[in-house]
Amino acid sequence: xxxxxxxxxxxxxxxxxxxxxxxxxxxxxxxxxxxxxxxxxxxxxxxxxxxxxxxxxxxxxxxxxxxxxxxxxxxxxxxxxxxxxxxxxxxxxxxxxxxxxxxxxxxxxxxxxxxxxxxxxxxxxxxxxxxxxxxxxxxxxxxxxxxxxxxxxxxxxxxxxxxxxxxxxxxxxxxxxxxxxxxxxxxxxxxxxxxxxxxxxxxxxxxxxxxxxxxxxxxxxxxxxxxxxxxxxxxxxxxxxxxxxxxxxxxxxxxxxxxxxxxxxxxxxxxxxxxxxxxxxxxxxxxxxxxxxxxxxxxxxxxxxxxxxxxxxxxxxxxxxxxxxxxxxxxxxxxxxxxxxxxxxxxxxxxxxxxxxxxxxxxxxxxxxxxxxxx
Amino acid sequence: xxxxxxxxxxxxxxxxxxxxxxxxxxxxxxxxxxxxxxxxxxxxxxxxxxxxxxxxxxxxxxxxxxxxxxxxxxxxxxxxxxxxxxxxxxxxxxxxxxxxxxxxxxxxxxxxxxxxxxxxxxxxxxxxxxxxxxxxxxxxxxxxxxxxxxxxxxxxxxxxxxxxxxxxxxxxxxxxxxxxxxxxxxxxxxxxxxxxxxxxxxxxxxxxxxxxxxxxxxxxxxxxxxxxxxxxxxxxxxxxxxxxxxxxxxxxxxxxxxxxxxxxxxxxxxxxxxxxxxxxxxxxxxxxxxxxxxxxxxxxxxxxxxxxxxxxxxxxxxxxxxxxxxxxxxxxxxxxxxxxxxxxxxxxxxxxxxxxxxxxxxxxxxxxxxxxxxx
DNA sequence: ACGATCCGTTAAACTGTTTAAGCAGTTAAC
DNA sequence: GTTAACTGCTTAAACAGTTTAACGGATCGT
Numbered sequence: 001x002x003x004x005x006x007x008x009x010x011x012x013x014x015x016x017x018x019x020x021x022x023x024x025x026x027x028x029x030x031x032x033x034x035x036x037x038x039x040x041x042x043x044x045x046x047x048x049x050x051x052x053x054x055x056x057x058x059x060x061x062x063x064x065x066x067x068x069x070x071x072x073x074x075x076x077x078x079x080x081x082x083x084x085x086x087x088x089x090x091x092x093x094x095x096x097x098x099x100x101x102x103x104x105x106x107x108x109x110x111x112x113x114x115x116x117x118x119x120x121x122x123x124x125x126x127x128x129x130x131x132x133x134x135x136x137x138x139x140x141x142x143x144x145x146x147x148x149x150x151x152x153x154x155x156x157x158x159x160x161x162x163x164x165x166x167x168x169x170x171x172x173x174x175x176x177x178x179x180x181x182x183x184x185x186x187x188x189x190x191x192x193x194x195x196x197x198x199x200x201x202x203x204x205x206x207x208x209x210x211x212x213x214x215x216x217x218x219x220x221x222x223x224x225x226x227x228x229x230x231x232x233x234x235x236x237x238x239x240x241x242x243x244x245x246x247x248x249x250x251x252x253x254x255x256x257x258x259x260x261x262x263x264x265x266x267x268x269x270x271x272x273x274x275x276x277x278x279x280x281x282x283x284x285x286x287x288x289x290x291x292x293x294x295x296x297x298x299x300x301x302x303x304x305x306x307x308x309x310x311x312x313x314x315x316x317x318x319x320x321x322x323x324x325x326x327x328x329x330x331x332x333x334x335x336x337x338x339x340x341x342x343x344x345x346x347x348x349x350x351x352x353x354x355x356x357x358x359x360x361x362x363x364x365x366x367x368x369x370x371x372x373x374x375x
Numbered sequence: 376x377x378x379x380x381x382x383x384x385x386x387x388x389x390x391x392x393x394x395x396x397x398x399x400x401x402x403x404x405x406x407x408x409x410x411x412x413x414x415x416x417x418x419x420x421x422x423x424x425x426x427x428x429x430x431x432x433x434x435x436x437x438x439x440x441x442x443x444x445x446x447x448x449x450x451x452x453x454x455x456x457x458x459x460x461x462x463x464x465x466x467x468x469x470x471x472x473x474x475x476x477x478x479x480x481x482x483x484x485x486x487x488x489x490x491x492x493x494x495x496x497x498x499x500x501x502x503x504x505x506x507x508x509x510x511x512x513x514x515x516x517x518x519x520x521x522x523x524x525x526x527x528x529x530x531x532x533x534x535x536x537x538x539x540x541x542x543x544x545x546x547x548x549x550x551x552x553x554x555x556x557x558x559x560x561x562x563x564x565x566x567x568x569x570x571x572x573x574x575x576x577x578x579x580x581x582x583x584x585x586x587x588x589x590x591x592x593x594x595x596x597x598x599x600x601x602x603x604x605x606x607x608x609x610x611x612x613x614x615x616x617x618x619x620x621x622x623x624x625x626x627x628x629x630x631x632x633x634x635x636x637x638x639x640x641x642x643x644x645x646x647x648x649x650x651x652x653x654x655x656x657x658x659x660x661x662x663x664x665x666x667x668x669x670x671x672x673x674x675x676x677x678x679x680x681x682x683x684x685x686x687x688x689x690x691x692x693x694x695x696x697x698x699x700x701x702x703x704x705x706x707x708x709x710x711x712x713x714x715x716x717x718x719x720x721x722x723x724x725x726x727x728x729x730x731x732x733x734x735x736x737x738x739x740x741x742x743x744x745x746x747x748x749x750x
Numbered sequence: 751a752c753g754a755t756c757c758g759t760t761a762a763a764c765t766g767t768t769t770a771a772g773c774a775g776t777t778a779a780c
Numbered sequence: 781g782t783t784a785a786c787t788g789c790t791t792a793a794a795c796a797g798t799t800t801a802a803c804g805g806a807t808c809g810t
Contacts, residue, residue, distance in 0.1 A: 039795090039796060040796065040797060041796080049759075049760085050759065050760045051760095051796090052759075052760060052761080052762095052799080053760075056758095056799095059798085063757075063758065064759085065758060065759095068758075082527040082528050083528060083796085084465070084529050084796050085528045085530060085797095086461050086464050086465040086529050086796075086797085087795075087798085088797060089461050089765095090459070090461040090462055090765050090767090090795095090796080090798090091764075091796085091797050091798045091799080092765085092798065092799095095461070097508075100509075106494075107487070107490070107494075107691055108494070109490040109491070109494040110486075110487035110488075110489075110490025110493075110494060110690065111485075111487075111490065112482070112485035112486075112487070114485075115482070115484040115485025115486065116484070118484045119481075119483070119484040119485060122484065123511070126511070126513075131510075131530065132508065132509045133472075133506055133507065134493075134508075134509055135506075136497060136498070141501075149457065152457040153457050153458060153460045154766095155460060155506065261691075261695040265695075287692075290692065290695050290696070293697070294695045294696070294697060294699075297697050316482055316485065317636065317692060320636040320640075320665050320666055320669045321665070321669070321696050322668070322669060322696070322697050324669075414765090415767065425789075425791075426767080427768080427790065427792095428788085428790075430767065430768060431768095431769095431789090434768085438787080438788060438789080439789085440787090440788060440789085458767070459766050459767070460767090461766075461767085462765075462766035462767035462795085463766080463767055465765095465766080465767070465768095465795050465796065466766080466767045466769080466794075466795050467767080467768060467769095468795085529796095
C-alpha cells in the first residue's frame with residue numbers, strides 16, 4: 001500500500017500540462033453533471049440589452065434606469081445566472097481573497113491559539129466579502145518563493161502572517177514588493193510592518209502582580225522562543241518586576257519551552273532541578289503551562305498546593321483541565337477580526353501604517369494560590 | 376468605539392460597486408508599490424514568438440523545440456514573468472482550489488479534531504498543487520446558498536464537508552448539482568455521498584473490550600449528537616457489547632454531551648445522579664471526556680481510582696492532562712490527506728464513488744484502571 | 751430654431767490565458 | 781502514389797466579465 005499510494009500521489013500531482021479529460025472548445029454545452037452554465041452574454045440576449053448593461057445592473061450603476069434594472073434582474077433570476085468571479089477578478093484587479101500563512105508546526109492547525117486568530121479573521125473576512133486561503137510556511141514553500149507567487153500570480157490581494165518571529169527574514173519580502181501583509185499577534189519594532197497584537201506587556205504585568213501579591217518569591221519563567229518580540233516583552237516585564245521586588249531572577253530562573261506541551265514539561269524539569277524550592281511558574285503560553293503542570297504532578301508536586309502555575313493565552317480547554325488554569329486572556333478572536341479589517345483597509349489604500357495593541361486581562365482559576373506557609 | 380467600529384465595518388464591506396481608488400484602463404503601468412506586472416504578450420514580443428508558443432513552453436508541450444524552449448525561458452526569467460492564474464483558470468476550467476466547509480461552532484477553528492483533519496487536507500492539497508479555501512457553514516451562508524455559489528461562481532473545483540450530520544440536508548445539494556463533494560469523517564449510509572472515515576465501530580469495540588476486561592460493569596456512555604452516523608455506530612457497539620456481557624445499558628446509562636467539554640460535564644452530572652455507582656465513562660470524543668473528568672474531580676471522585684474514563688479521537692493535548700487520557704486514536708491527519716487525494720481524483724473524473732474507512736487503535740494511558748475492589 | 755445638457759444604452763477595447771485549427775514541408779506506411 | 785502522421789510554429793477564437801468613449805434622442809435655455 002505505501003508504494004501504490006505513493007504512485008497515486010505522484011500521478012495526481014497537478015502537472016503544468018494536465019489534459020484531464022477531453023475538453024475541447026465547443027462553447028459551453030451541458031457540463032458533466034452540472035447545470036448548464038449561463039453567461040452574461042445570454043442574459044443580455046434574453047433581456048435584449050448589451051452585456052455592458054447587464055454588468056452595470058449587477059454593479060448597481062446609477063446610470064441604469066429602474067425599468068432596465070428590473071427587466072434585467074428578472075432574466076438573471078429566471079436563468080439563474082451567477083457572475084463568474086474569475087472573469088470579474090481578471091478584469092477588476094481585485095481577487096477578494098486573503099491568505100493566512102501559518103507556521104509549519106506539526107500541530108499548527110489544531111492549535112487553539114492559531115485557531116482563535118483564524119476564527120476571528122475568517123468571520124470578519126466573510127462579513128467584508130472576502131475569502132480566506134490557507135497556507136503553511138514550510139521551508140519548501142518559502143524556498144520556491146510561493147509566498148510571493150500568491151501575489152504575483154494573483155491568487156490573493158493580501159496576507160496575514162501568524163506565528164512569525166525575527167528568524168523569519170522573508171516577512172520583509174512583502175513590504176519590499178509593496179504587497180499588503182499584516183503580522184498577527186507579533187511585531188517587529190525595527191521593521192515597520194503592519195501588525196495587530198495583544199498587549200503582552202500589560203498581561204505579564206498582571207501575572208507578576210498577582211504572583212507577588214500571593215506572596216511568591218521563587219518565581220520561574222517558562223518562556224517561548226526568544227526570537228519572538230512578544231516573548232521578549234514578557235521576559236522584560238518578568239525581569240523588571242522581579243528586580244523591583246528585590247527577588248532573584250537570573251537566567252537560571254528561566255527556561256525555553258518552545259511554546260509546546262513537551263517543551264513546557266522539559267523546561268519545568270530544568271527549573272525544578274536547578275531550584276527545587278520554586279513556588280510559582282509563569283508560562284509564556286497555556287500549552288507550556290499545561291506541560292509544566294503535568295510534569296509537576298509527575299514529579300510529585302501538587303498544583304497549586306506546592307507550586308502555582310500561570311499560563312498565557314486563555315485557550316478554551318484550560319478551564320477544564322485539572323486544576324483549571326489561571327491565565328492571561330488574550331483577545332485572540334478580536335485580534336484576528338481587527339487584523340482583517342485593517343488589512344482590507346490597507347488593500348483599499350485607505351490606510352498608511354497599521355499598528356494596534358488590544359487589551360488583555362487576567363483570569364483567576366484554580367492553579368494559583370497563596371504561597372505555602374514557609375515563612 | 377463599538378459604534379465607530381460598526382461604521383467602519385459597514386464602510387468596508389465589499390459592495391458590488393466598489394470604485395476603490397481610481398483605476399482606469401491605462402494598460403498596466405507600475406502598480407502602487409508592486410513591480411510592474413508583465414504579461415505573456417510581452418514575453419512573446421521580446422522572444423519574437425507568439426503568445427501561444429509561450430503558453431506551450433510553460434506547459435512543457437513537446438511540440439516546442441529545445442531552442443525555442445530555452446529562448447523563451449530566458450526571456451521569462453529576465454522579465455520575471457509569472458502566469459496570471461485568474462486568466463489560466465478562466466480559460467482552462469480548473470481553479471485548482473478546494474473549499475473546506477467547517478461547522479459553525481464557536482470553536483471549530485480551534486478544535487484540534489477539525490485541526491488535524493484540516494492539517495491532513497492542506498498538506499496533501501499542497502502536494503497535489505491545490506489551494507485550500509476556508510468556509511464556515513453559518514446559517515446565513517447556507518440560506519444565501521453560498522455553498523453552491525462557491526462552485527457556480529467558479530471559486531472552487533471541489534469541497535470537503537467536516538462535522539456534518541443528518542440534520543444538514545444541504546449536503547445533498549452538491550450531489551444533486553453534480554459538484555464534487557466529499558464528507559470527511561462522517562457518512563450517510565442512505566445518501567450515496569463520497570466519504571472517508573475513521574473506523575468508529577472498531578474503535579468502540581476496543582474501548583468496550585478493555586473496559587470489560589478491566590472488570591467494569593457499570594459503564595456509562597457520554598455520546599455526541601445522535602444525528603451523526605458515527606455517533607450512532609458507537610452507541611450500537613456499546614449497546615451490543617453491554618448486552619453480550621449481560622450488563623445493564625438502558626437509556627439511563629447514556630447521555631448526550633454535544634461533543635463539547637461543557638456538554639461532557641453536564642452529561643456526567645446526569646449520569647452520576649442516576650447511577651452513583653458508575654465505574655467507567657466511555658466518552659464519544661476527547662473533549663467530552665475532558666469535561667467529564669473535570670466534573671468527576673469536582674464532585675470528589677478520583678480518576679481512575681473511583682471512575683475510569685475513556686475518550687475518543689486522541690487529540691494531542693490529552694497526553695498532557697491529569698490524568699492523561701486513555702482514548703481511541705483516530706488517524707485524523709490521514710483521513711484528511713486521503714480525503715484530499717480522493718476528491719482530487721474525483722474532480723479529474725478518475726473515480727466513480729468513494730468510500731474509505733481507516734483503522735483506529737486504542738491508546739492506554741492513566742485515566743483507566745482495574746475496577747475498584749468492590750466484589 | 752439652434753446649440754448645450756442630460757440620460758440610458760451600446761460597441762469596442764481590455765483583463766491574460768488556453769487551445770483547435772492551420773501552414774507547408776518531410777517522412778513513413780499502405 | 782496516395783494517405784497519414786509528423787515537424788515547429790502562428791493565428792484566432794474562445795473563456796467571462798469590466799470599463800469607457802461615443803451615440804442617439806429627449807429636454808432645456810436662449
